[in-house]
Amino acid sequence: MAGSMLASLTTAGVGGPAGKLVEAGTEQEIIDAVSAADDAGEPLLILAGGSNLIISDAGFGGTVVRITSSGFTVNDDDASCGGVMVNVQAGQDWDELVEYTVLHAFSGLETLSGIPGSTGATPVQNVGAYGSDVSQTIATVRTWDRETRAIKSFTNFELKFGYRTSLLKRTTVNGSPRYVVLSVEFQLGLGRMGTPIRYAELARALDVPVGSRAYANDVRREVLRLRSAKGMVLDPPDRDTWSTGSFFTNPIVPESEASGLPVDAPRFPAGEEGKVKLSAAWLIENAGFAKGFGLQTSSENGRPDQSSRGADMPTAGGRASLSTKHTLAVTNRGGASAEDLLGIARLVADGVERTFGIRLHPEPLLINCSL
Structure with missing residues (x-):
C-alpha cells in the first residue's frame, strides 16, 4: 500500500505518507516483510498500536511494517510453583491481555491497565505506570535479529531494562530496530490479589496502605478510573486522549x-x-x-x-x-x-x-x- 497516510494508524493522529505499508499478521509474515525491506536496502519503520510515536508530516519514505499478529497462550504447568507463563504475540492489544489476566486471576499486570498500544512495544519502552513496569513480569522476549538474520531470544536480565528503556530501545534508530519483537513471555502469579501497591495515589484510591495488596479486579478498576480522569485511556470523542500519553519522561x-x-x-x-x-x-x-x-x-x-x-x-x-x-x-x-x-x-x-x-x-x- 504505497502512499498510505500514517496519521490514521497513530493515537496522536499525525503523520504523513508511507513509501510502502505492509501488514504482517504472523511471526513469519513479520520476518518476511522485514527481510524484504532489508534486502531492498529500504529504510524500515515498525508500527503496531501507534501509541508511542510521532511521525513527521513528511511521512516515512521507506517500508512501514504494521504488526497485526494477535493472541496468546497460557502454560500453567508451573502452577504448582504459584505461577503461569503467558506467551503473547507482538501485535496483541495490550489492555485486552491485561483484562484477560485479571479476569483469570493471574496477578502482575493489573496496575498497567488502560495503557494503549501493542504488547510487543512494552519491553522496548519498559512500559510502566502506578509503581510497576513490565520488567517485573517479563521472562523472555523473542525477536528477529536483522543483523544476523536469525531468531534471537532475550532473557529479562539480557534486556538490560532501565527507566522507560531497554536494550531493544537503545538499538533502535528512527523507529528502525535491530531486534524486531515477535512475541513476549510473561511470568505471572496466581491468585485474585494483585501485587503490592507501590504508588501513593493508587493506594489512596483503593484505601489501602502503600505496600499492601488489594484485589486485582479492584486495582484494575481504580487504575482505569485514574487514567481516564487524566485523559490517558483512548476515547475517540475525547480530544484529550489524542496523544502519545505522557510526552516527557520524568528527569x-x-x-x-x-x-x-x-x-x-x-x-x-x-x-x-x-x-x-x-x-x-x-x-x-x-x-x-x-x-x-x-x-x-x-x-x-x-x-x-x-x-x-x-x-x-x-x-x-x-x-x-x-x-x-x-x-x-x-x-x-x-x-x-x-x-x-x-x-x-x-x-x-x-x-x-x-x-x-x-x-x-x-x-x-x-x-x-x-x-
Whole structure:
C-alpha cells in the first residue's frame, strides 16, 4: 500500500505518507516483510498500536511494517510453583491481555491497565505506570535479529531494562530496530490479589496502605478510573486522549542538580547512586504551563488569547495543546500536524529549562522529526 497516510494508524493522529505499508499478521509474515525491506536496502519503520510515536508530516519514505499478529497462550504447568507463563504475540492489544489476566486471576499486570498500544512495544519502552513496569513480569522476549538474520531470544536480565528503556530501545534508530519483537513471555502469579501497591495515589484510591495488596479486579478498576480522569485511556470523542500519553519522561538528575529546586519539588528514588527522579508534571506546571496550554479562548476585545502562559508566544493556533486533564500529554485538538504537536512540546521544554535549568526529554519515538 504505497502512499498510505500514517496519521490514521497513530493515537496522536499525525503523520504523513508511507513509501510502502505492509501488514504482517504472523511471526513469519513479520520476518518476511522485514527481510524484504532489508534486502531492498529500504529504510524500515515498525508500527503496531501507534501509541508511542510521532511521525513527521513528511511521512516515512521507506517500508512501514504494521504488526497485526494477535493472541496468546497460557502454560500453567508451573502452577504448582504459584505461577503461569503467558506467551503473547507482538501485535496483541495490550489492555485486552491485561483484562484477560485479571479476569483469570493471574496477578502482575493489573496496575498497567488502560495503557494503549501493542504488547510487543512494552519491553522496548519498559512500559510502566502506578509503581510497576513490565520488567517485573517479563521472562523472555523473542525477536528477529536483522543483523544476523536469525531468531534471537532475550532473557529479562539480557534486556538490560532501565527507566522507560531497554536494550531493544537503545538499538533502535528512527523507529528502525535491530531486534524486531515477535512475541513476549510473561511470568505471572496466581491468585485474585494483585501485587503490592507501590504508588501513593493508587493506594489512596483503593484505601489501602502503600505496600499492601488489594484485589486485582479492584486495582484494575481504580487504575482505569485514574487514567481516564487524566485523559490517558483512548476515547475517540475525547480530544484529550489524542496523544502519545505522557510526552516527557520524568528527569533523572544528579542530587546536586536537584538541590537547587524549590523544597516542594517532588523527588523520588532513581535506582542510581547519587541521582534522583523528578516529576516532569511538577516542573511543567511550576514553569507556568497550565492544563490546556495552547488552546485559544476569546478575550473581552474579541481577539484570540492564550488560555495560559505564553500569550506572546507562537503556538499551534489551538490545533494542539497540553491536555486539559494532564500537563504531561500533548494533544491533537483536531487538524493538528506533527509540527503543531512538536511546537507545543518545544515551548514547554524550553520554558522548563529556562526556569529550572533542566531539559525534559520526549518519551515517544520521534520519526523523521525532533524537538
